[in-house]
Amino acid sequence: MPRYFIWTIGCQMNKAESQRIASYLDSVGYQVAAAHWEAELVVLNTCVVRRSAEDKVLGTLGLLKGLKEEHPNLSILVTGCFVNSDIEGLKRRFPHVDFFFKPGAYSELTGWIQKQGIYSALSTQHSTLRWKTSSPCAFVPIIQGCNKFCSYCIVPYRRGRETSRPLEEIVCEVNGLVKQGIKEVTLLGQNVASYGNDLPEHLDLADLLNELNGIDNLARIRFLTNHPSDTSQKLIQAMASLNKVCEHLDLAVQSGDNNILKAMRRGYTVEQFRELIHTIRQHVPQVALSTDIIVGFPGEAEEQFEHTFSLLEEMRFDVVHVAAYSPRTGTIAWRKYKDDIPPEVKKERLIKVEQLQADVAAEVNSAYQGKVVEVLVEGNKKGKWHGRTRSDKIVFFKSNDDCSGQLLKIRIKKTSPWSLQGEVEYNS
Numbered sequence: 196m197p198r199y200f201i202w203t204i205g206c207q208m209n210k211a212e213s214q215r216i217a218s219y220l221d222s223v224g225y226q227v228a229a230a231h232w233e234a235e236l237v238v239l240n241t242c243v244v245r246r247s248a249e250d251k252v253l254g255t256l257g258l259l260k261g262l263k264e265e266h267p268n269l270s271i272l273v274t275g276c277f278v279n280s281d282i283e284g285l286k287r288r289f290p291h292v293d294f295f296f297k298p299g300a301y302s303e304l305t306g307w308i309q310k311q312g313i314y315s316a317l318s319t320q321h322s323t324l325r326w327k328t329s330s331p332c333a334f335v336p337i338i339q340g341c342n343k344f345c346s347y348c349i350v351p352y353r354r355g356r357e358t359s360r361p362l363e364e365i366v367c368e369v370n371g372l373v374k375q376g377i378k379e380v381t382l383l384g385q386n387v388a389s390y391g392n393d394l395p396e397h398l399d400l401a402d403l404l405n406e407l408n409g410i411d412n413l414a415r416i417r418f419l420t421n422h423p424s425d426t427s428q429k430l431i432q433a434m435a436s437l438n439k440v441c442e443h444l445d446l447a448v449q450s451g452d453n454n455i456l457k458a459m460r461r462g463y464t465v466e467q468f469r470e471l472i473h474t475i476r477q478h479v480p481q482v483a484l485s486t487d488i489i490v491g492f493p494g495e496a497e498e499q500f501e502h503t504f505s506l507l508e509e510m511r512f513d514v515v516h517v518a519a520y521s522p523r524t525g526t527i528a529w530r531k532y533k534d535d536i537p538p539e540v541k542k543e544r545l546i547k548v549e550q551l552q553a554d555v556a557a558e559v560n561s562a563y564q565g566k567v568v569e570v571l572v573e574g575n576k577k578g579k580w581h582g583r584t585r586s587d588k589i590v591f592f593k594s595n596d597d598c599s600g601q602l603l604k605i606r607i608k609k610t611s612p613w614s615l616q617g618e619v620e621y622n623s
């Protein structure tokens with residue numbers, strides 16, 4: 196049986212899509228290989244959001260070229276954000292790649308597999324796929340692309356405009372996953388909060404959450420990532436009222452300075468963002484919030500960086516993902532602004548944010564000390580079980596029992612900025 200290897204670079208969205216491709220390849224008779232050099236088919240799922248990610252893609256393509264020279268029968272397929280609309284140009288640049296297909300274009304993949312003539316390519320009906328995962332958690336893409344065009348972001352150019360999957364299709368998929376033992380789903384998209392805008396029925400994410408909340412044996416629902424401007428009152432109400440929707444929200448602010456937010460084309464002010472967080476915390480008091488920050492955006496003087504720093508001090512997020520700005524060719528910021536913040540200043544600011552966040556997270560997490568939390572156990576590493584709380588905190592604990600996939604009560608004995616440690620609470 197021919198073997199496949201999927202090489203995934205990038206975000207959860209890519210990981211979810213790779214999982215889906217793997218399920219499809221399994222269903223048509225391929226077997227997973229332990230390493231790329233053992234495979235007859237390599238699928239490279241790419242990311243170009245940051246320059247470092249694109250460099251990694253180029254390096255991997257170079258490595259695969261060498262592998263193909265040694266094994267001419269190897270087929271190389273490339274998908275993800277690296278695949279732009281100029282497929283012919285990509286083919287000329289990378290003649291060793293057999294097939295390029297756009298992210299989420301499963302019909303193109305199935306068409307290519309069918310053309311190989313060896314396998315009866317089955318349907319990619321999501322409900323019929325068996326998911327290859329030992330985890331009780333699954334990622335479910337619900338919307339592709341983005342209409343926002345933030346000035347620094349390449350995603351709308353590569354993933355295209357927003358395309359939501361029909362609600363019934365998602366519900367059907369989640370029902371299928373639950374039948375296979377999945378207990379938690381994370382709904383994914385570049386901006387899930389705009390789910391449904393392009394659907395004729397005028398549905399939105401709150402409607403979808405409502406439907407999914409009714410699925411028996413599904414324990415938890417998460418969703419990410421959200422654009423603050425699309426995070427509606429209706430969505431906040433749904434989070435507050437639906438028992439399976441976790442108290443965890445990812446809301447990227449990117450900067451705490453209004454001039455920088457304007458240059459980024461984020462579409463909200465610091466004051467509006469602050470108000471939104473206030474409303475969310477009022478309605479969902481236990482909510483854990485994470486955010487993204489870009490430091491060193493063009494024109495970010497010391498004063499403007501300080502505005503970001505103060506906002507982070509004030510908001511006390513549970514998690515902050517921080518990145519140094521790097522211009523992406525083809526974006527508005529790349530065309531309009533000079534990358535004028537020296538790399539050492541960007542690095543200094545990045546470290547400053549990371550240090551602040553380590554202190555904030557240590558304090559936030561210390562509130563869990565002695566508390567009993569519900570943990571969905573995802574696996575075992577080096578003799579310790581690990582899982583997450585509804586608020587997305589990673590918890591480690593020891594037990595001689597097989598705890599995989601179980602929802603357990605854990606009493607927290609030790610906290611750190613990054614994780615919690617505890618013991619099973621047998622009497623609760």
Ligand code: SF4
Pocket residue numbers: 341342343344345348349350351385386422
């Ligand atoms: S919301 Fe902005 S940053 Fe996020 S994917 Fe869309 S364009 Fe990119």
